[in-house]
Amino acid sequence: MKLALGPLLYYWPRDAVLAFYEEIAAAPVDTVYLGEVVCSRRHELAFEDWLAIGAQLAATGKEVVLSAQALTESEGDLKLVRRAVANGRFRVEANDWGAVHLLAGVTGWIAGPHLNVYNPQTLDLVAALGATRWVAPMEATRDMVAGLLAERPAGLEAELFAYGRMPLAFSARCYTARRLNRQKEDCGYACLDFPDGIALKTREGEPFLALNGIQTLSAGVYCLVDELAALREAGVEVLRVSPQSIGTRDVLHALRAACDDALSGFDARKALAALAPGKLWNGFWHGRPGMPAR
Amino acid sequence: MELVCPAGALPALKAAVDNGADWVYLGLRDDTNARNFPGLNFDESALVAGLAYAHARGRKVLMAVNTYPQAGSWARWTAAVDRAARLGVDAIIVADAGLMRYASRSHPRLQLHLSVQASATSYEAINFFHEHFGIKRAVLPRVLSLAQVAHVARHTPVEIEVFGFGSLCVMVEGRCTLSAYACGEAPNTTGACSPAHAVRWRETAAGLESRLNGILIDRYAPGERAAYPTVCKGRYAANGETYYAFEEPASLNTLDLVPQFGDAGVRAVKIEGRQRSPAYVAQVTQVWREAIDAWKAGRFAPRPAWAAALQRHAEGSHTTLGAFSRPWK
Secondary structure, eight states: OOOOOOOSSSSOOOOHHHHHHHHHHHHOEEEEEOOOOOOOOSSSSSSHHHHHHHHHHTTTTTTEEEEOOOOOSSHHHHHHHHHTTTOSSSSSEOOOOHHHHHTTOOOTEEOOOSSSSOOOOHHHHHTTTTTEEEEEOOOOOOOHHHHHTTTOOOOOOEEEEEEEEEEEEEESSHHHHHHHHHOGGOOOTGGGTTTTTTEOOOOTEEEEEETTTTTTEEEEEOGGGGGHHHHHHOOOOOOOOOEOOSSSHHHHHHHHHHHSSSSSSSHHHHHHHHHHSEEEOOOOTTTSSSSOOO | OEEEEOOOSHHHHHHHHHHOOOOEEOSSTTTTTSOOOTTSBBBBBHHHHHHHHHHTOOOEEEEEEEEOOOGGGGGHHHHHHHHHHHTTSEEEOOOHHOOOOOOHEEEEEEEEOOGGOOOOSSSSHHHHHHHHHHOOEEETTOOOHHHHHHHHHHHHHSEEEEEEEEOOOOOOEEEEOHHHHHSSOOHHHHOSSSGGGGEEEEETTTTTEEEEEEEEEEEEOTOOOOOOGGGGGGGEEETEEESSSOOSSSEEEOGGHHHHHHHHHHHHHHHHOOOOOOOHHHHHHHHHHHHHHHHHHTTTOHHHHHHHHHHTSSSEEEOOOGGTOOOOO
């Protein structure tokens, strides 16, 4: 089983991002996805900075992928996607069909989790267009993944989101700016103050969601460390870890050890629970709600 | 500019046709469409009757096959597409790329419209579906400003359709798993957002509570207007403040924008509400028919009677122009 570090969903200060990836360079992870996928207003790192981080990670033997922004609204957004596609060195993760349009015919791109590939026929289509890896949708169940991979196109890898706060929705609106009574275009880059998003609780105090700019995440942390055998059996080859502000390296170590049977499932879960910014949940994989029923 | 109106059953289809819809859209009685609600939608005999009624009056019928099939259920979706072609449906609304490929190969004469559930917000995305599957029209997610809509329309040969009126998704359609997160069912997979069976209303000492699968979505003081508990329309607490974290419940109403839609190159306006009554369909269709006809005749001016009629059918306490005007910009 390979491990991948998904794109950084939050907005951190430049120095924090650089330090984070320096730490990741020494972490047990096979693939690192880089780039801004959530909000085009975020500018602590320029495109060239991401390429430079990519070059450093590639020098340590890691596979580097540039992730394209998930929600494209303006010509400026498309320009960023085009730059990623034309980067000339790293593979690209398409997160909408506009990126697929630009990547069609290029061999070796990654069909990202926001493309909505839910069935073998659509998987076959993206493979025919040059995709060599598919990242399952967030709410993918064991049955869905197994059904899809039973008819897997030749040469296509399967990756699943396996640890982190679940990305659940995108909007044109910025909910971080809204919380602070600011306009989106005058947001003061408020996301910088919330390295794991803004926690949202129900009116009876139950942790429910997290606001991350235009993105909404779960309060709890998706964790499939108990499901490694079932994941292998379903045909999953890559597990995605989503970056968090503290302890991402330790998360990767724990998962790596669990995958290598150097750590029992019980101990791995205990280690991850101590590192997670919320409770560990795995409902989607089992065909249940993402948040456990009360 | 064409008017596209909803029908959850035959009486609504007739109401839409009688009041001037150019297209009526509907779905089958199963999870192949994004309004998979009990008691709603068309079986084959109702579909045949609806097609006859619309076609006899020179109108067109669209069938939504706009959820995402999975390995075990693929055949139900292709059967829906086959049925649409066999019965003479004028076009189908599709979100899944694999299903679009199936439809374009198996029924090359069947017109394809890209569903809002396909989340295509750029001309690059729309042109992908045009080049590969020959889609004729695309319904834009409710996230773009008017200027962005015009920009998309200028860069694609595909006709652009926008939502004009009705309930409003504040998240990008096709990219929202909030309902799946809360209750296990969602528009993409089962064709329902916050299904009624997962909703509970309860009077408590603290007020009227709405819950979705047990999760407290909101609590209302006496006199407060309660909204249907979709996750995005609830009130939650963040850093000490309890508020509508996503948006105050509001309906989309863009009637005043008809001339701007025309200038932007919009070719069709869609009315939301297959789950609404025939009376809703009749009145909303009538108002929009008059407005579009007035614009076509070069004498569009918003009328108080139009606003009053639409306000009666708005959900929530107020209406909004949504992303078209971007009040949150």
